[in-house]
Amino acid sequence: MIVDKMKKRETSAKKTTSKVDIQVSKWLKCDKCKEILYKENVKNNLSICPNCGNYFRMSAKKRIELITDESTFLEFDLNIDNTNPLEMEDYVKKIAILREKTKVSEAVICGTGKINGLDSVICVMESKFLMGSMGSVVGEKITYSIEKAIELELPLIIVCVSGGARMQEGVISLMQMAKTTAALTKLHEKGLLYISLLTDPTYGGVTASFASLGDVILAEPGAMIGFAGPRVIEQTIGQSLPDGFQTSEFLLEQGFIDKIVERSNLKETLYKIIKFNKNSNEYKEKIIDSGKKRELNKVIESNKKTESVKKVELNNKIENKENITINNQNELTAWERVEIARSPKRKTALEYINTIFDEFIELHGDRSFKDDKAIVCGLAKIGNRNFTVIGEQKGRNVKENIERNFGMPNPESYRKAIRFMNQAEKFNRPVITFIDTKGAYPGLGAEERGQGEAIARSMFEMAKLKVPIIAIVIGEGSSGGALAIGVGNKVLMLENSIYSILSPEGYASILWKDSSRAKEAAEKMKLTAYDLLELEVIDKIITESSNIEDGFSKTCDQIRNEITQIIDEMSNLNKQEIVEQRYNKFRNIGKYQEINKR
Numbered sequence: 001m002i003v004d005k006m007k008k009r010e011t012s013a014k015k016t017t018s019k020v021d022i023q024v025s026k027w028l029k030c031d032k033c034k035e036i037l038y039k040e041n042v043k044n045n046l047s048i049c050p051n052c053g054n055y056f057r058m059s060a061k062k063r064i065e066l067i068t069d070e071s072t073f074l075e076f077d078l079n080i081d082n083t084n085p086l087e088m089e090d091y092v093k094k095i096a097i098l099r100e101k102t103k104v105s106e107a108v109i110c111g112t113g114k115i116n117g118l119d120s121v122i123c124v125m126e127s128k129f130l131m132g133s134m135g136s137v138v139g140e141k142i143t144y145s146i147e148k149a150i151e152l153e154l155p156l157i158i159v160c161v162s163g164g165a166r167m168q169e170g171v172i173s174l175m176q177m178a179k180t181t182a183a184l185t186k187l188h189e190k191g192l193l194y195i196s197l198l199t200d201p202t203y204g205g206v207t208a209s210f211a212s213l214g215d216v217i218l219a220e221p222g223a224m225i226g227f228a229g230p231r232v233i234e235q236t237i238g239q240s241l242p243d244g245f246q247t248s249e250f251l252l253e254q255g256f257i258d259k260i261v262e263r264s265n266l267k268e269t270l271y272k273i274i275k276f277n278k279n280s281n282e283y284k285e286k287i288i289d290s291g292k293k294r295e296l297n298k299v300i301e302s303n304k305k306t307e308s309v310k311k312v313e314l315n316n317k318i319e320n321k322e323n324i325t326i327n328n329q330n331e332l333t334a335w336e337r338v339e340i341a342r343s344p345k346r347k348t349a350l351e352y353i354n355t356i357f358d359e360f361i362e363l364h365g366d367r368s369f370k371d372d373k374a375i376v377c378g379l380a381k382i383g384n385r386n387f388t389v390i391g392e393q394k395g396r397n398v399k400e401n402i403e404r405n406f407g408m409p410n411p412e413s414y415r416k417a418i419r420f421m422n423q424a425e426k427f428n429r430p431v432i433t434f435i436d437t438k439g440a441y442p443g444l445g446a447e448e449r450g451q452g453e454a455i456a457r458s459m460f461e462m463a464k465l466k467v468p469i470i471a472i473v474i475g476e477g478s479s480g481g482a483l484a485i486g487v488g489n490k491v492l493m494l495e496n497s498i499y500s501i502l503s504p505e506g507y508a509s510i511l512w513k514d515s516s517r518a519k520e521a522a523e524k525m526k527l528t529a530y531d532l533l534e535l536e537v538i539d540k541i542i543t544e545s546s547n548i549e550d551g552f553s554k555t556c557d558q559i560r561n562e563i564t565q566i567i568d569e570m571s572n573l574n575k576q577e578i579v580e581q582r583y584n585k586f587r588n589i590g591k592y593q594e595i596n597k598r
């Protein structure tokens with residue numbers, strides 16, 4: 001059948017090629033118009049179907065060729081390799097095979113290049129490498145690039161293509177969302193331009209972090225872009241999605257992207273946006289220019305040096321780890337803790353808030369769409385100290401759970417939280433967040449109103465907030481929906497709470513195509529407080545008694561003492577130091593090591 005089709009196409013292909021002996025590997029089928037196409041023709045047409053205009057995915061290398069001036073792209077010499085934080089047996093092997101097969105070292109290529117003569121820092125993600133998923137190397141490379149853009153005072157361009165955070169690296173991948181977002185707050189504060197280009201597909205943790213944070217967000221025609229995948233949404237809402245849902249055109253209409261750009265216009269569009277941004281300080285640019293060039297060369301040369309310093313830091317970190325003694329008296333399995341964390345009897349955010357604080361008043365609304373009750377916000381006091389409190393709120397029974405959307409926030413919940421964070425800064429109040437969610441709600445309306453953007457924006461605001469933030473995981477801390485309010489100076493976890501990239505069921509389903517292996521996944525995911533302390537994702541464990549009722553007031557006392565103590569300690573810090581402390585905490589998550597050089 002395939003051969004027949006090929007023969008049929010062979011004659012029409014002759015228009016552009018004289019080759020007669022055509023091999024199977026030279027053909028591909030267009031998903032959209034189902035035509036069998038000669039690969040060379042597609043390649044010469046910017047990887048666009050000559051028949052129907054469908055966009056095929058473009059390799060990172062091709063994309064760099066497309067947008068930069070010839071021979072101007074200099075890749076950052078970052079010899080970093082991923083460690084295997086969850087110690088998954090086949091992961092290292094898989095990476096090695098992929099490298100061999102794709103001839104690319106990771107899911108992103110980063111460097112500097114000229115666009116019609118204008119210097120930029122450019123990161124291009126690669127779909128051929130685990131669907132552009134973000135693990136610690138991708139997070140590190142993107143963060144490094146953002147920091148280079150700041151150092152060199154250059155505009156930043158990130159071309160996104162990604163299925164989201166990388167499952168194989170678990171919570172370390174999740175934390176890369178906070179790390180990259182925090183770096184972008186620094187770029188923002190330097191007044192530098194960031195252009196994000198969304199290509200097919202851009203989903204999950206990438207949508208919910210740097211992809212949605214561009215000063216200008218561009219997208220390719222027909223690209224699929226969203227937070228939750230279409231299948232997950234359909235399963236959640238029990239109906240099929242409308243045509244064109246989550247396409248670039250849909251996002252343009254919903255107001256989440258600035259412009260859809262054809263590939264043939266991409267370089268010119270990027271050039272214009274950079275140029276428009278430059279006009280305001282033309283004079284200043286001219287003076288800096290020659291110095292900047294010197295600086296650029298210096299930086300490229302010093303990359304190797306920086307890397308060896310990082311390696312030493314890593315080794316020190318590992319050595320120090322041996323000194324961490326964990327007093328794990330209560331030997332529960334990870335799965336048992338998952339069950340405790342999810343128990344309907346477990347105390348909810350409001351119960352903690354009302355017990356920990358002397359006074360609390362809840363306030364409502366995002367001032368834009370509605371008051372989503374999956375997150376509660378308000379003002380609270382311990383003694384004379386004022387706090388802003390934000391908590392993910394589950395219900396205790398069916399009625400309450402419906403009202404609270406089972407503790408799964410919609411975008412307006414995060415936007416409400418952002419409003420309260422900004423107010424906290426204005427009135428110099430520390431922010432205390434309580435994390436307890438299965439994840440952000442994967443619904444149709446949630447996508448329409450920009451779930452990914454809301455999560456990204458919440459992390460962005462937290463990363464630059466000039467007051468102390470303490471995040472406390474009290475139950476289920478799952479996915480970007482939890483991390484959205486988790487960017488704290490200090491992150492505490494209750495002993496029987498969990499914190500992970502995804503639910504164990506979702507994890508098993510994605511990685512092994514079998515959600516019934518959730519129990520096994522839980523053991524591998526390193527989602528317990530003890531695992532996360534060891535991975536340095538959290539700062540402290542609050543112990544819990546096995547008796548929920550009896551232990552509750554003791555646990556609350558401990559949390560109250562921790563809050564008071566941390567705020568006391570932080571009272572010596574000025575605003576900038578508060579931001580830096582938080583930045584460094586997330587900057588250091590995600591280990592990396594140098595590839596052994598021969």
Ligand SMILES: [Zn+2]
Pocket residue numbers: 030031032033034035049050051052053054
């Ligand atoms: Zn086509």
